[in-house]
Amino acid sequence: MxxxxxxxRALLLELPDTAAVVACVDALAVAPDLADLVxxxxxxxxxxxxxxxxxxxxxxxxxxxxxxxxxxxxxxxxPKVQVxxxxxxxxxxxxVQYDGPDLSHVGELTGLGEAGVVAAHTASPWRVxxxxxxxxxxxxxxxxxxxxxxxxxxxRTRVPAGAVGLAGEFSGVYPRESPGGWxxxxxxxxxxxxxxxxxxxxxxxxxxxxxxxx
Amino acid sequence: xxxxxxxxxxxxxxVQDAGRPGLAAIGVGRxxxxxxxxxxxxxRLVGNRPGAAAVExxxxxxxxxxxxxxxxxxxxxxxxxxxxxxxxxxxxxVLALRPGERLRLGIPANGLRSYLxxxxxxxxxxxxxxxxxxxxxxLGPAPLAAGDRLPVGDHPGDEIRVDAVPARAYDDRPLLxxxxxxxxxxxxxxxxxxxTTWTIAPASDRVGxxxxxxxxxxxxxxxxxxxxxxxxxxxxxxPTGEPVVFGPDHPVTGGYPVVAVVxxxxxDRLAQLRPGETVGxxxx
Numbered sequence: 001m002x003x004x005x006x007x008x009r010a011l012l013l014e015l016p017d018t019a020a021v022v023a024c025v026d027a028l029a030v031a032p033d034l035a036d037l038v039x040x041x042x043x044x045x046x047x048x049x050x051x052x053x054x055x056x057x058x059x060x061x062x063x064x065x066x067x068x069x070x071x072x073x074x075x076x077x078x079p080k081v082q083v084x085x086x087x088x089x090x091x092x093x094x095x096v097q098y099d100g101p102d103l104s105h106v107g108e109l110t111g112l113g114e115a116g117v118v119a120a121h122t123a124s125p126w127r128v129x130x131x132x133x134x135x136x137x138x139x140x141x142x143x144x145x146x147x148x149x150x151x152x153x154x155x156r157t158r159v160p161a162g163a164v165g166l167a168g169e170f171s172g173v174y175p176r177e178s179p180g181g182w183x184x185x186x187x188x189x190x191x192x193x194x195x196x197x198x199x200x201x202x203x204x205x206x207x208x209x210x211x212x213x214x
Numbered sequence: 215x216x217x218x219x220x221x222x223x224x225x226x227x228x229v230q231d232a233g234r235p236g237l238a239a240i241g242v243g244r245x246x247x248x249x250x251x252x253x254x255x256x257x258r259l260v261g262n263r264p265g266a267a268a269v270e271x272x273x274x275x276x277x278x279x280x281x282x283x284x285x286x287x288x289x290x291x292x293x294x295x296x297x298x299x300x301x302x303x304x305x306x307x308v309l310a311l312r313p314g315e316r317l318r319l320g321i322p323a324n325g326l327r328s329y330l331x332x333x334x335x336x337x338x339x340x341x342x343x344x345x346x347x348x349x350x351x352x353l354g355p356a357p358l359a360a361g362d363r364l365p366v367g368d369h370p371g372d373e374i375r376v377d378a379v380p381a382r383a384y385d386d387r388p389l390l391x392x393x394x395x396x397x398x399x400x401x402x403x404x405x406x407x408x409x410t411t412w413t414i415a416p417a418s419d420r421v422g423x424x425x426x427x428x429x430x431x432x433x434x435x436x437x438x439x440x441x442x443x444x445x446x447x448x449x450x451x452x453p454t455g456e457p458v459v460f461g462p463d464h465p466v467t468g469g470y471p472v473v474a475v476v477x478x479x480x481x482d483r484l485a486q487l488r489p490g491e492t493v494g495x496x497x498x
Contacts, residue, residue, distance in 0.1 A: 004396040005393060005395060006393075006396050006445065006448075006472070006475055007445055007448065007475030007476070007477065008475075008477050008478055009445060009478045010445050010475075012396045012442065012443070039235050039236065040237075040238050041239065042443025042466060043238075043239060044440065044441050044442035044467050045440030045441050045442065046442070047440075047443065048443070049442065049443030051445060130239070130441070130467060131239060131241030131467070132238075132241055132441060132443075132465055132466035132468075133241065133465070133467075134241055135240065135241045135351050135353065136240065137241050138241075139441070175241075195341060195342075200240070200342070201240035201241065204239060204240055
């Protein structure tokens with residue numbers, strides 16, 4: 001695990017894969033007295049950005065984070081613990097109408113055909129790795145590897161809220177109307193972002209997600 | 215409850231406070247005042263607790279009227295001509311707006327963002343613990359418009375201890391400090407950043423300051439960086455090679471390599487740079 005400086009207020013932890021990112025955020029979030037040092041934890045696809053609270057020295061933060069990372073590396077070697085940790089996150093079911101404008105194109109790209117794409121998308125559970133595109137958007141990983149497709153050559157200027165898409169290794173649901181370049185395979189009525197709910201995001205990092213045919 | 219009534223605006227006028235830390239995991243960025251030191255100074259002048267909501271005024275032009283009681287205010291940041299009920303006043307001074315009196319801000323002589331701090335703070339409904347307008351996520355109070363009523367809070371938290379502080383002035387071509395990395399190896403020559411006099415492009419905003427003047431060549435333009443977290447001050451290099459410095463409303467994660475990060479304290483100065491002005495960098 002690499003720890004890189006990120007300006008004078010943050011450290012960037014490099015991790016082997018997205019599953020390790022999820023485990024790292026889980027571990028750091030509950031680490032005792034780290035909350036007094038850390039302003040924010042930002043999971044990425046292969047990294048966790050750790051932002052120091054005002055007045056906290058980066059060297060001190062690095063010293064405090066190091067044992068957590070070593071413990072994590074040790075734990076990664078024991079797959080049983082991994083399974084236990086995953087089960088602490090609830091499974092969220094998202095009902096989808098698979099009638100997206102790119103469904104047939106994704107069927108051609110993957111060679112699975114439309115029905116095959118739907119079967120692959122619903123067959124295995126996904127996990128929320130990180131957010132960042134918009135409030136409530138979760139990058140989902142761990143799905144069927146045959147569903148890896150490139151982004152659209154030209155992004156759409158308007159993607160409706162609830163659109164379900166694929167891009168690279170990720171799947172995701174647009175929380176609100178926005179521009180977007182993902183391949184759209186369906187849509188859901190599930191509310192991904194609701195300010196009257198606590199937390200407002202339906203998907204939080206680590207959560208397990210299963211798509212079901214609506 | 216006393217209030218400020220918005221008579222008119224010039225450039226964007228946004229309610230800002232200390233922002234929403236700790237919500238990156240659900241895709242919500244920090245946002246908050248772009249020039250934090252000027253915003254904090256304003257709150258201190260009017261005896262507020264840190265974090266009270268103020269108005270961030272871009273390139274002046276705001277006009278407000280006190281209603282239902284006297285409102286104590288101070289204007290900090292970009293030195294803007296200030297008029298209260300037709301009298302010329304100074305930035306950095308604590309001013310009383312009696313009911314019916316209007317405060318008018320002209321165009322700042324230099325700098326970009328002025329802060330109108332209000333004793334008691336602007337008492338608007340917080341969203342996820344903050345009254346900041348996040349322009350990228352479209353969270354928080356809408357940009358101010360003529361006819362808006364801004365209720366003023368009753369509990370400032372402290373006394374007014376000073377009458378005035380000297381007004382700020384912003385020189386052209388400030389030198390800001392940079393920390394190298396984390397992805398400096400993704401460009402052929404990261405030193406282009408410190409060798410170039412950069413110009414602030416017109417498309418700059420609270421999401422990012424766009425710089426023109428040179429290009430940073432990516433070593434492998436086809437290589438894709440998996441998205442990673444960002445902070446304000448992070449300098450991203452997109453495929454065009456023209457760097458973008460993230461501002462307070464930056465995306466929570468980004469997919470272009472960050473080759474250097476502006477020292478956090480220097481990002482306040484960055485927030486005062488106008489399109490067309492120049493800036494230099496030096497390695498910290």
